[in-house]
Amino acid sequence: MVASIEDVARRAGVSIATVSRALRGLPDVAAGTRDRVLTAATELNYVASPFAARLASGRTATIGLVVPFVNRWFFAEVIDSVEAELRRAGLDLLLYNLGSEEGRKRFFDEMPMRKRVDGVLVASLVLEDAEFEALTALNRPVGLLGIQRDGFLSAGIDDVAAAQSAVTHLTGLGHRRIGLIGGDTDDPMRFTPPLHRRDGYRQSLADADIDFDPALERLGYFTVEGGQAATRYFLDLPERPTALFAESDEMAYGALREIHRSGLQAGVDIAVMGFDDQPYAELMDLSTVRQPVSVQALDVTTRLLALIAGPDDELPREPAVVLPTELVLRASTEGGV
Amino acid sequence: MVASIEDVARRAGVSIATVSRALRGLPDVAAGTRDRVLTAATELNYVASPFAARLASGRTATIGLVVPFVNRWFFAEVIDSVEAELRRAGLDLLLYNLGSEEGRKRFFDEMPMRKRVDGVLVASLVLEDAEFEALTALNRPVGLLGIQRDGFLSAGIDDVAAAQSAVTHLTGLGHRRIGLIGGDTDDPMRFTPPLHRRDGYRQSLADADIDFDPALERLGYFTVEGGQAATRYFLDLPERPTALFAESDEMAYGALREIHRSGLQAGVDIAVMGFDDQPYAELMDLSTVRQPVSVQALDVTTRLLALIAGPDDELPREPAVVLPTELVLRASTEGGV
DNA sequence: CTGTTAGCGCTTTCAA
């Protein structure tokens, strides 16, 4: 009942090979022939069976996208951008959401992407060597988002420089006691942003000749609650900081909340700077560092597709692209000291 | 280099048909034979080529999920739940993000899901008749999320009752002038929640013998900015409302912001109630109506899969499932009048 | 420029 390539061939009075060529836009098909095929295909409402095509050609026309979460801003943004770009290129998106540690383990054990993708995109997962090997064993091009590694395509930002620009803005306002609400740096193999953003913070303080004070670094675990708890700690300090730098907007939201609950006003009594520029940062009047998520995603995706299409020699010249961030100033850092 | 079914057959000393049966867990395979096949497959690190299997069997082992957005809370939550459930069942998720009106049009014109899915899930899109027809033409089971239609599987909430419960809570606190921040009801074919939630609001007022006042209904367009503008309008009213009911949390965030900017305090000077219970509702101390997104998603997904697996007669007894909502009370509706 | 033909790697009768 649903048309196959033979039906089209019969109707157009050509062979199935010609139908295949005409429909895929290959060269060396006479214009008239192509028209007849196209017409026949339209009349029959024909589309090629992707599975037959994939089996015959060996190309899966599918990209696997691996994310640790889908319901967090950064990753939702990535999925959105990648899906759009792939759709444009006529490829399918196969989404793999790791979700949890066990999910992650199962994923790398079973490698469900085997035999079903032409390329892989991994979003902001710091992979262990064994995991890199598992990906490499797929024998398909891999693109990384938010991390980099020799021999792999990647796009990301310079976390050190970005954090530094944020903190330097604070020191520029005259702040000398600046609290850091950070992520866990214990296992740098798992997630590098905390490490790099903390380095940027420390570097910036050093640049301003501010002595390092370990009491001003506190973990916020990249959650609202964590940011709030860290802020409570800072506010209770005998000599409390005049500014806070949170390594993510989420933690900064927690800071704003705690400040508000304490009867203080962010930007007046204490400055707060976040990182990311999520949509709600504006709602909260939060100053922050904007990172171009969609741009990063499109960047690797495009280059991954090029790598798949063009069997040029190995990796391109510039495998690791670093994109600029931007300071976004709002009310939470309005006043000086 | 990568093993095929023949390699496994050779190694296990059986035919490829037996390998196929053993690996898929079909009955009528001797235990010993199955073991040998499993061992051989493991040793060769074999997985079946999904495309070959799909071509041969006619089953695509893939579900298409159609969403209007991916980077909004509700839909991200849906994608998360559906992906997990499909993965569990061994199916692939093919994500279709409409994104815009043109994206939507292109999607329904081209029907890119043709020949590549066993079933379809549509999330919170109010479809036109032609669009329903396009889906039906796929000749595959379809599940709806957040909308319902005769002859289709669906899961959702009772928007009228949910809104009513929210507003009734406000009237119970003694509020008689309650502003509604709503969505556009002009085109009820596009998006039904605004219509239903407004009906619930009106119904609740009628129940409390409160006269209908058109000046207390204002559009917020389901955005933070819209909610904020509507609130500005309400606050400027000669006799301003003592409570606001927003048809979504996003609009309620806008309300909270505007109230705060006006030097007023939500829950003290004016009560605010939202709808959804997104994660940030708690951060904002916003009272709201919680709708169980993940439950709805799992519910249709499960029933869709059952429908695909069991070729029982047509639609099951209970095609349209309505799930309960829950009032979540926080500081924004703390005081009475 | 077009047709013929041999697969792609499985699943599924049908027989044994």
Next chain:
DNA sequence: TTGAAAGCGCTAACAG
């Protein structure tokens, strides 16, 4: 319980 063989619906040489 197992094997042989016929496709599934395309693509990709190759020949003409």
